[in-house]
Amino acid sequence: MGEKAPVKIEVTDGAAIPEEKDSGLITAWRISFFGSLALIIGLCVFKPDPYLEILEFVPDGIRVTFEVTIISIVLSFFVGLLTGLGRISKNRVINLIASTYVEIIRGIPLLVQLFYIYYAVGSFTRIPPFFAAILAMTICYGAYMGEVFRAGIESIDYGQTEAALSLGFNKRQTMFYVILPQAMRTILPPVGNEFIALLKDTSLVSIIAVADLLRRGREYATSTFHYFETFTMVALIYLLITLVLSKFVSIMEKKMTPYE
Amino acid sequence: MLKKVFLLFMVFCCVASTAMAKKRVIVFAVDATWPPMEFVNAKKQIVGFSIDYMTAAGRLAGFIPVFKNVAWDGIFAGLAGGNYDAICSSVSITEERKKTMDFSIPYYKVRQALVVPVNSKAKTLKDLIGKKVGAQIGTTGYFAIQRVKGVIPKSYDEIGLAMQDLINGNLAGVVCDDPVAANYSRQKKGFKEKLKIASIIETGKAEYYGIAVKKGNKAVLDLINKGIRLVKEKGIDKQLIKKWIK
Numbered sequence: 001m002g003e004k005a006p007v008k009i010e011v012t013d014g015a016a017i018p019e020e021k022d023s024g025l026i027t028a029w030r031i032s033f034f035g036s037l038a039l040i041i042g043l044c045v046f047k048p049d050p051y052l053e054i055l056e057f058v059p060d061g062i063r064v065t066f067e068v069t070i071i072s073i074v075l076s077f078f079v080g081l082l083t084g085l086g087r088i089s090k091n092r093v094i095n096l097i098a099s100t101y102v103e104i105i106r107g108i109p110l111l112v113q114l115f116y117i118y119y120a121v122g123s124f125t126r127i128p129p130f131f132a133a134i135l136a137m138t139i140c141y142g143a144y145m146g147e148v149f150r151a152g153i154e155s156i157d158y159g160q161t162e163a164a165l166s167l168g169f170n171k172r173q174t175m176f177y178v179i180l181p182q183a184m185r186t187i188l189p190p191v192g193n194e195f196i197a198l199l200k201d202t203s204l205v206s207i208i209a210v211a212d213l214l215r216r217g218r219e220y221a222t223s224t225f226h227y228f229e230t231f232t233m234v235a236l237i238y239l240l241i242t243l244v245l246s247k248f249v250s251i252m253e254k255k256m257t258p259y260e
Numbered sequence: 261m262l263k264k265v266f267l268l269f270m271v272f273c274c275v276a277s278t279a280m281a282k283k284r285v286i287v288f289a290v291d292a293t294w295p296p297m298e299f300v301n302a303k304k305q306i307v308g309f310s311i312d313y314m315t316a317a318g319r320l321a322g323f324i325p326v327f328k329n330v331a332w333d334g335i336f337a338g339l340a341g342g343n344y345d346a347i348c349s350s351v352s353i354t355e356e357r358k359k360t361m362d363f364s365i366p367y368y369k370v371r372q373a374l375v376v377p378v379n380s381k382a383k384t385l386k387d388l389i390g391k392k393v394g395a396q397i398g399t400t401g402y403f404a405i406q407r408v409k410g411v412i413p414k415s416y417d418e419i420g421l422a423m424q425d426l427i428n429g430n431l432a433g434v435v436c437d438d439p440v441a442a443n444y445s446r447q448k449k450g451f452k453e454k455l456k457i458a459s460i461i462e463t464g465k466a467e468y469y470g471i472a473v474k475k476g477n478k479a480v481l482d483l484i485n486k487g488i489r490l491v492k493e494k495g496i497d498k499q500l501i502k503k504w505i506k
Binding site: 119126209218 | 331334336337356357359360394397398402403414415416417422423424425427428429430
């Protein structure tokens with residue numbers, strides 16, 4: 001009785017996860033990573049004004065970007081789990097709530113959601129900008145994660161559920177001890193992909209005056225007029241961070257699918 | 261038949277070229293989110309003090325002004341890139357800016373004002389040390405906040421967003437040009453009840469608005485300067501101040 005090849009869910013909004021087959025010395029990932037690293041170092045060494053100045057101006061922005069990304073991804077993981085479970089629930093009310101949530105959030109652009117939560121809702125109750133950013137990112141990405149969870153759970157053969165039930169597990173025990181651990185193998189790679197997409201989307205929070213990397217870059221550019229240099233540097237930094245993360249996701253993917 | 265059409269076309273070209281040769285079109289970039297100097301009215305037209313000023317200048321100096329709505333954040337980059345001829349957007353003349361663009365003669369004297377919630381006790385920026393004060397990104401208001409050590413500057417894409425944040429309670433104050441501050445704290449419904457001008461920030465140096473053109477663009481600059489001079493001679497600028505800036 002062979003193991004069925006695990007279902008692979010492709011989410012196409014992240015950086016290119018390097019494939020196993022890319023085993024030559026020159027790969028797209030290596031060119032991008034070492035190229036951008038060399039470019040950043042080279043620019044700072046040979047033209048410290050303004051490139052080194054920019055690099056010294058933005059570190060707190062990088063920290064804020066990371067903070068927003070990491071907190072949002074952890075929170076949206078749990079929101080996604082609840083949403084996914086809600087969407088496959090037999091309980092009509094829970095199912096409707098989860099499905100409506102997903103429909104609405106996937107129908108409104110993230111930028112509009114950010115504006116809405118911070119400025120519109122914020123006119124009734126005071127919402128600090130950092131909190132509003134995390135709230136908006138969590139709500140938005142929770143909906144997408146919910147779909148990933150649902151697909152992962154549904155991909156597990158019904159035979160597993162039958163076997164667990166016949167062994168005496170109840171529904172909740174089946175889900176948490178049998179189904180979810182197996183579904184994780186399918187779910188975690190696309191979650192990694194969403195992590196990378198979320199990091200890039202945090203550039204949108206600069207609109208609600210959160211001092212992230214892009215905002216710091218814009219503040220520097222508008223007071224010194226070095227537009228080209230600033231945005232070159234900001235783009236390279238985002239690229240570097242994204243490439244490092246996509247490497248981690250690729251390693252995790254390898255560990256998750258040992259049968260391929 | 262073809263000959264007649266050809267002749268008619270030549271006549272049209274002569275007439276049209278003499279008509280077109282009369283007035284040069286100057287395209288102005290405007291960040292129309294800065295009431296009452298330049299903003300978009302309910303009919304989606306760009307209106308305001310600067311718009312009327314440049315229209316009058318054009319009429320007197322002999323150019324046709326065309327106004328394009330452009331976001332403030334990239335407005336200087338667009339000028340350097342040649343997307344438009346000039347910027348008419350309450351741009352204060354500063355030494356920094358003079359390095360990358362040319363300015364016309366000043367057309368309005370402006371000062372920075374500090375706007376605070378109506379029940380705030382702060383009088384100057386120094387009273388707000390340790391608190392967050394907002395301004396539009398890349399404006400002299402933002403630079404004024406940065407000059408006072410200890411105040412946390414927050415930059416916004418548009419001054420309206422900063423004002424909204426001020427009444428939402430996320431900021432202790434907003435610094436912007438005094439006509440805009442007056443507009444929000446005295447005229448705008450929803451804002452005027454909650455805001456007041458705490459003080460005018462004195463920097464010792466006078467600050468003026470100028471029209472910015474690409475470095476070296478003498479032709480457009482001369483036309484604009486001629487227009488501004490004529491408007492000042494005829495006293496139209498005083499009428500406009502009475503009309504727009506109460």
